[in-house]
Amino acid sequence: MLPFKMRLYQFIGEAGKPVDADYIMKGLKDEYGAERQFTRKRIEYYLDSLASVVMIKEKDVYFNEDGELTIAYELTQLGKDRLKYVPQIG
Amino acid sequence: MNMNARDALEKKRLKFAKVGIIIGLGAGVAYGFQGIVLGEAGTLSPFADPSYGLWLICVASLVTSGLHEIFAGVWALVFNQARGTGLREYGRLLKTKMGWMLMGGALVGGPLAASAYLIAINLCGPTYAAAITAFFPVIGQVLSSIFFKEKIKGRAWMGILLVVIGSLVVGFAPPEGVYPHFYVGIIFAVISAVLWAVEGIIVTYANDIVDAYVPVGVFRSFGAGIMDLLILVPLCGAIGGVGLSGFGMIADAFAAGWPVILVAIAAIGGAFNYLAFYSAMSMTGVGRAMALDVTYGVWSILFGFAFQALGLIEYSITTMAVIGVIVIVAGTILVIANPKELLQLRGGVQDVAV
Numbered sequence: 224m225l226p227f228k229m230r231l232y233q234f235i236g237e238a239g240k241p242v243d244a245d246y247i248m249k250g251l252k253d254e255y256g257a258e259r260q261f262t263r264k265r266i267e268y269y270l271d272s273l274a275s276v277v278m279i280k281e282k283d284v285y286f287n288e289d290g291e292l293t294i295a296y297e298l299t300q301l302g303k304d305r306l307k308y309v310p311q312i313g
Numbered sequence: 314m315n316m317n318a319r320d321a322l323e324k325k326r327l328k329f330a331k332v333g334i335i336i337g338l339g340a341g342v343a344y345g346f347q348g349i350v351l352g353e354a355g356t357l358s359p360f361a362d363p364s365y366g367l368w369l370i371c372v373a374s375l376v377t378s379g380l381h382e383i384f385a386g387v388w389a390l391v392f393n394q395a396r397g398t399g400l401r402e403y404g405r406l407l408k409t410k411m412g413w414m415l416m417g418g419a420l421v422g423g424p425l426a427a428s429a430y431l432i433a434i435n436l437c438g439p440t441y442a443a444a445i446t447a448f449f450p451v452i453g454q455v456l457s458s459i460f461f462k463e464k465i466k467g468r469a470w471m472g473i474l475l476v477v478i479g480s481l482v483v484g485f486a487p488p489e490g491v492y493p494h495f496y497v498g499i500i501f502a503v504i505s506a507v508l509w510a511v512e513g514i515i516v517t518y519a520n521d522i523v524d525a526y527v528p529v530g531v532f533r534s535f536g537a538g539i540m541d542l543l544i545l546v547p548l549c550g551a552i553g554g555v556g557l558s559g560f561g562m563i564a565d566a567f568a569a570g571w572p573v574i575l576v577a578i579a580a581i582g583g584a585f586n587y588l589a590f591y592s593a594m595s596m597t598g599v600g601r602a603m604a605l606d607v608t609y610g611v612w613s614i615l616f617g618f619a620f621q622a623l624g625l626i627e628y629s630i631t632t633m634a635v636i637g638v639i640v641i642v643a644g645t646i647l648v649i650a651n652p653k654e655l656l657q658l659r660g661g662v663q664d665v666a667v
Binding site: 228265286 | 321330405519
């Protein structure tokens with residue numbers, strides 16, 4: 224298995240569409256769900272840090288039906304280029 | 314995206330960058346503390362002895378550095394285990410290319426740069442070593458402008474330069490009588506500054522897709538400490554003609570007790586600095602993180618006076634050093650003054666939905 228943040232970044236690339244924190248939690252739950260680090264707060268922290276270094280970009284931002292700020296991300300060109308450093312799964 | 318969501322997003326990004334600034338400042342405080350405590354440990358036998366020539370001083374510095382890194386690794390592991398990024402994540406990182414790139418950065422920043430810094434502390438004193446190594450943000454900023462197209466505006470550049478000038482003012486004149494190899498220490502401090510800047514670049518490149526706290530625990534602390542003690546200590550001993558005396562020092566230090574305890578206490582500051590610095594680089598940019606970290610020169614002075622007032626250590630500093638500190642503080646304020654500039658750390662296209 225990959226380090227969690229690295230897998231999260233890879234998962235965004237694999238998705239092929241903009242994804243938000245909820246989608247990521249559902250998608251990675253089978254792999255990391257039993258670990259203490261697997262929290263929404265941690266995922267959002269990793270998304271914030273990936274965005275701040277322009278590895279991912281906000282594609283859509285809105286308030287969901289619960290009034291929470293929801294951000295859908297996709298990889299930037301820089302993020303796509305760096306995927307070569309991540310081992311392929313399967 | 315409607316205006317309210319756009320505003321909320323900007324506030325969220327700004328808050329993240331501001332937290333990065335606070336973490337960066339915390340890194341500086343921690344390293345100021347670490348330098349003073351480690352400097353004090355370096356004055357105790359077996360790390361110091363009136364009979365020691367230059368090479369034994371260097372070996373002793375490397376021993377202190379290695380022990381410090383090992384203890385910092387222990388503290389970092391405690392922190393990482395508590396947040397769920399402990400040994401299991403360490404193992405995962407070790408199996409990746411980025412992980413070994415970070416190992417390269419840790420080699421540069423740990424055994425090489427930190428050891429040069431420790432030698433500088435012992436040869437010219439903690440505050441002077443801290444003052445000269447404060448050069449590294451400028452080097453780091455130049456490198457990150459090239460490799461990461463990182464944007465730094467004129468005001469922040471002015472701030473970085475003031476920090477550097479202030480540090481040079483601090484280090485201009487040696488304290489009286491205490492350090493016979495003062496200028497050799499200054500040279501080691503310069504070497505350390507260059508290597509720390511290079512570490513920052515390597516680490517930031519690899520850190521982008523890795524949790525910043527994990528490589529600190531694996532490479533920057535344990536990895537660096539092992540390389541220090543098993544490679545640099547005997548190598549320095551061989552070059553200097555003092556053989557394996559470094560290992561004897563380790564045994565004597567544990568037998569004496571208090572010197573090792575002081576190193577372990579200093580390593581709390583060291584671990585906090587590494588964790589905070591690595592994190593701040595990816596939250597607020599390499600140049601800014603370095604400029605904030607370099608305030609350790611200021612904190613070194615404050616901790617020095619505080620510990621002297623408590624009767625724990627003897628501490629001396631020149632008037633020029635105090636003036637230099639004021640210049641450093643002014644420079645740091647210029648660097649961090651406008652947090653909104655932090656929102657886009659790097660160049661390149663960044664689309665936002667409209």
